[in-house]
Amino acid sequence: MTIRVGVEVSIALADAVKMANPDVIAAYPITPQTHIVEHLAELVANGELDAEYIPVESEHSAMSACLGSVATGARTFTATSSQGLALMNEVLFIASGMRLPIVMAVANRALSAPLSIWCDHSDVMSVRDTGWIQIFAENGQQAVDNIICAFRIGEDNRVLLPVMVHLDGFNLTHVVEPIVLPEESDVAKFLPPFKFPLPLNPDRPVAMGNFAAPGIFTEAKWAQEVNMKASQKVITEVWGEFNNTFGRQYRPVEKYHSDGSRVLLLTMGSAGETASVAIDELRAEGGSVGQISLRLWRPFPFDDLRQAVKDADVLIVLDRAISVGGPAGPVASEVKAALFNLDKKPKVVSFIGGLGGRDITVERFKDIIRKGTEIARTGSRNEYEMYGVRE
Amino acid sequence: MEKYGVYVPKLIKRKEKFAPGHRACIGCGEALAVRMAFKALGNNIIIVNATGCIEIFTGQLPVTSWEVPWIHTLFENAAAVASGIEAGYKAMRRKGHPMPENTKVVAIGGDGATSDIGLQALSGAFERGHDFTYICFDNEAYMNTGIQRSSATPFGAVTTTSPAGKKSFGQFSWKKNMPEIAVAHNIPYVATATHSHPFDLMAKVRRAVDTPGPAYVHILSVCPTGWRSATNTVIQQARLAAETGMFPLYEVIDGKYQMSLDLPRLKPVKDYLKIQGRFRHLSDDMIARIQERVDLEYQKLLEKVKDGKKPIRRKSHPGIAETSIR
Numbered sequence A: 001m002t003i004r005v006g007v008e009v010s011i012a013l014a015d016a017v018k019m020a021n022p023d024v025i026a027a028y029p030i031t032p033q034t035h036i037v038e039h040l041a042e043l044v045a046n047g048e049l050d051a052e053y054i055p056v057e058s059e060h061s062a063m064s065a066c067l068g069s070v071a072t073g074a075r076t077f078t079a080t081s082s083q084g085l086a087l088m089n090e091v092l093f094i095a096s097g098m099r100l101p102i103v104m105a106v107a108n109r110a111l112s113a114p115l116s117i118w119c120d121h122s123d124v125m126s127v128r129d130t131g132w133i134q135i136f137a138e139n140g141q142q143a144v145d146n147i148i149c150a151f152r153i154g155e156d157n158r159v160l161l162p163v164m165v166h167l168d169g170f171n172l173t174h175v176v177e178p179i180v181l182p183e184e185s186d187v188a189k190f191l192p193p194f195k196f197p198l199p200l201n202p203d204r205p206v207a208m209g210n211f212a213a214p215g216i217f218t219e220a221k222w223a224q225e226v227n228m229k230a231s232q233k234v235i236t237e238v239w240g241e242f243n244n245t246f247g248r249q250y251r252p253v254e255k256y257h258s259d260g261s262r263v264l265l266l267t268m269g270s271a272g273e274t275a276s277v278a279i280d281e282l283r284a285e286g287g288s289v290g291q292i293s294l295r296l297w298r299p300f301p302f303d304d305l306r307q308a309v310k311d312a313d314v315l316i317v318l319d320r321a322i323s324v325g326g327p328a329g330p331v332a333s334e335v336k337a338a339l340f341n342l343d344k345k346p347k348v349v350s351f352i353g354g355l356g357g358r359d360i361t362v363e364r365f366k367d368i369i370r371k372g373t374e375i376a377r378t379g380s381r382n383e384y385e386m387y388g389v390r391e
Numbered sequence B: 001m002e003k004y005g006v007y008v009p010k011l012i013k014r015k016e017k018f019a020p021g022h023r024a025c026i027g028c029g030e031a032l033a034v035r036m037a038f039k040a041l042g043n044n045i046i047i048v049n050a051t052g053c054i055e056i057f058t059g060q061l062p063v064t065s066w067e068v069p070w071i072h073t074l075f076e077n078a079a080a081v082a083s084g085i086e087a088g089y090k091a092m093r094r095k096g097h098p099m100p101e102n103t104k105v106v107a108i109g110g111d112g113a114t115s116d117i118g119l120q121a122l123s124g125a126f127e128r129g130h131d132f133t134y135i136c137f138d139n140e141a142y143m144n145t146g147i148q149r150s151s152a153t154p155f156g157a158v159t160t161t162s163p164a165g166k167k168s169f170g171q172f173s174w175k176k177n178m179p180e181i182a183v184a185h186n187i188p189y190v191a192t193a194t195h196s197h198p199f200d201l202m203a204k205v206r207r208a209v210d211t212p213g214p215a216y217v218h219i220l221s222v223c224p225t226g227w228r229s230a231t232n233t234v235i236q237q238a239r240l241a242a243e244t245g246m247f248p249l250y251e252v253i254d255g256k257y258q259m260s261l262d263l264p265r266l267k268p269v270k271d272y273l274k275i276q277g278r279f280r281h282l283s284d285d286m287i288a289r290i291q292e293r294v295d296l297e298y299q300k301l302l303e304k305v306k307d308g309k310k311p312i313r314r315k316s317h318p319g320i321a322e323t324s325i326r
Helices: A009-019 A034-045 A059-071 A082-097 A122-126 A140-155 A184-190 A214-246 A271-284 A302-308 A330-339 A362-378 B029-041 B053-058 B078-094 B111-116 B119-128 B178-183 B198-210 B231-243 B269-273 B284-308 B318-324
Strands: A004-008 A024-027 A052-055 A076-080 A103-108 A133-136 A163-168 A176-180 A253-256 A263-267 A289-294 A296-298 A314-319 A347-352 B045-049 B070-072 B104-110 B132-138 B189-194 B215-220 B250-253 B256-259
Touching: A004 A009, A009 A034, A009 A103, A009 A140, A009 A176, A009 A184, A024 A034, A024 A059, A024 B078, A034 A052, A034 A076, A052 A059, A052 B078, A059 A076, A059 A082, A059 B070, A059 B078, A059 B119, A076 A082, A082 A103, A082 A122, A082 A214, A103 A122, A103 A140, A133 A140, A133 A214, A140 A163, A140 A176, A140 A184, A140 A214, A184 A214, A214 A296, A253 A271, A253 A302, A263 A271, A263 A362, A271 A289, A271 A362, A289 A302, A302 A330, A314 A330, A314 A362, A330 A347, A347 A362, B029 B053, B029 B104, B029 B132, B029 B198, B029 B215, B029 B231, B045 B053, B045 B078, B053 B104, B078 B104, B078 B119, B078 B132, B104 B111, B111 B119, B111 B132, B111 B178, B119 B132, B119 B178, B132 B198, B178 B189, B178 B215, B178 B250, B189 B198, B189 B231, B198 B215, B198 B250, B215 B231, B231 B269, B256 B284, B269 B284
Parallel strands: A024 A052, A024 A076, A076 A103, A103 A163, A133 A163, A263 A289, A263 A314, A314 A347, B045 B070, B045 B104, B104 B132, B132 B215, B189 B215
Antiparallel strands: A004 A176, A133 A296, A253 A289, B189 B250, B250 B256
16 A cells, blocks of 8 residues: 655655665765765664664765765665765766765755855756766655666666766755655565675675776777666666556656647756646646656756657757856756757747746746747847746 | 794794785785784784775775674774774663674775875874774885875985986985874874784784774885886885885884884895986986985984883873773
C-alpha cells in the first residue's frame, strides 16, 4: 500500500536514497543541500541505514571519496550544490571518464559572486560537459522517483555512468509536498544489487585511470560519447519499468498541451509547475499555447525535442542561468542548435529569468509568453531577453 | 617482517608487484624506493596513485607496471580516494559481500601531491582515522612537470621556478616539515626513510601497513635529473642526506619518537650539497646558514626522542577506538 504523505522534499529524497541501500555516502555540507545529507547521517546514526558515512573536508574530497568507493563496487551516493558542485568540477570528469556510476543529488543554486544561496541553474551549466547523465526534477515526487531510477540507470552494465538528479534549491529542497514514498520492498525488487564489473580487488588486479597518449585519447573519448548516447535507450527502459512497478511514467521531454499548440514554452526544473498554471489560464482565454519541459539534460534528447516542437511556430525558452557575453541562455542555445538544420522549425526566443532565487510568478510567465510571441513576430535586436531586470 | 635488519639481502624476495618495465629516468631514486616499498607491501593491497612521476612512468594506456589493483584519478585527492576505498570495503564486508580479508589501502604521491596540493585531503583522511597508509615519495620538486619548486624543495636549491640569479639564491623558503604535520594529527605511525637504507625502508613500510588506522611514511627519493647530480651517486646522496641530518631517519609510534640511525655526530651538510648541481651556486655563507638550521632542527628532533622516553602517551589514535566498535 502506498500512501501520499506531506514531507519535506529533502527528507523524502534521503529516504529514497536509504531504500536504494547505498554502501557509502561521502558528503560535505552546503546550503541548500544540507537537509538531504543531515537526514542520511541521522539514518546511519540510528542504524536504519547500514552504510559508511564519510564526513569529508570538502566537496572535492566528497567526490574523490565517491570515486574510490564506487571503484570497489560499493553503491555510492553524495549530494551538493552551487560552489560545492563547482569545487567538484575536475573530479566529475574523472567519474564519467572512468565510468564510475556515482549518484548525486544537486540542489540547484546560483554561483557566486555576488554570493547567493538561492536557486538558479548556473551551477548546473558549469558542469554541463562533465559527461554525467543529468536528470531534472520539476517537483518533489519526481526527485524522489528519479533518485531511485538514477542508481538503476547508472549501474546498468550497458551504461556505467554517473548520474546527477537536479532539484531546485529551496523551491524544491525545502518545501513540504505531498509525496508518495515507494515501498522499500518494491524498491528492492526494482533495483538489483550493484555489480561493478571490474572492482578494485587484489584477487583480480586491475589498473584504473592510466594516462592516454594522443594515439588513444580520441578513441577513449569517443567510446564515452557512444556510450552516453546509447544510455538514453536504457534510461527510457528504466522509466518504463518504473512505471510498471510504481505507476508513474517519466519521459526525456515532458509535454503539456504542446501537441498542436502554436506557441510553446520550454522550462527545466521547478519553474515548470508554475508555468503550467500560466498555460492553463492562457488556454482558458483561448490561446494556442503549450509547454514542454526538459527532463533529460544529458544525454540531450534531440529526437524527442524535435518531435515535441514540430507543430509549433514559436518556442520560448526560459533559462535560469546566464552565459555572460554569450549567445542566449544555455538551454536556449542548445535548443536552437538542435533545431537549426531542420526545414520546418519554430522561432526560438530566449528569456533569462529567475536568477539567484528571483520568483517567476504565474502572471510573469503569462507576460513572458505574450512578450515572447510578440518578439517572434516583430523580431528583436537582443540575443536574449533579460526578464524583469532593472537597468 | 618486523626485523628486516637480521635478514641477509638474499632472503628478500626477488619479485615485487611493481613489475619491471617502466619509463622512469636513468638512475631514478624514486623507482628504486617504490620497488623496495612494494617488496614490503606484498599482494593484498590496493594502490591509490596521485598524479606525478610514478603515475606517469608506470601507467601509459594500454600498459601498466602494476600487478596489484591500482587507481589513479587526480593530483590532489589520493588520500580522499583512499578514504572511499577503505569505506567501500568496510561497508561491503559488513553487509556480507564476499571481499578479500585484510586488504590494505596504500596511497602514494610525490612531495607536491602530498605537502602542497593534496595536503587538505590528506589532513582530512588522517583526522577521520581511515585505516590506510600514505607514502610520500619526496624528490623535492615538481619533477614530472620539469623541476619546479615545491614546499618540499630545500632552502637554496635551484629549480626552474626558483632559479639562482643576481637577485636570487634559489629556493627562498625552508623545506616544509611534512612528517611533523602528519605527527600533529596524532596518527599512530609516522616514519621517514630513504632508499640508501633498504631494510629500514621496508621495515617501516611494513610497520605502516600493519598499523590499524592512518600511517604515514615519508621517503626521500633522489632525483638525479632534477637535482643535477650523477646517476651513479644516487645511493650516496640519499645516505648523505640521512647522515648529515638534512633528512633524518626516524619513526614516531603512537607519538613516541625514535631515531633510526645511530649517528654519534652528523657529517657536514657540505658533503651532501657539493655533489648536487642544484646547490652548486651556494656561497660558504649560505652553506653555513643551512648547517645552522640543520643542526637546530636535528637538536629539536633529539629533544623529542628524549621526551618520548618519559612514560606518558596514550595508546592509539582516538579514531581507531571509535571505528573498531562497528
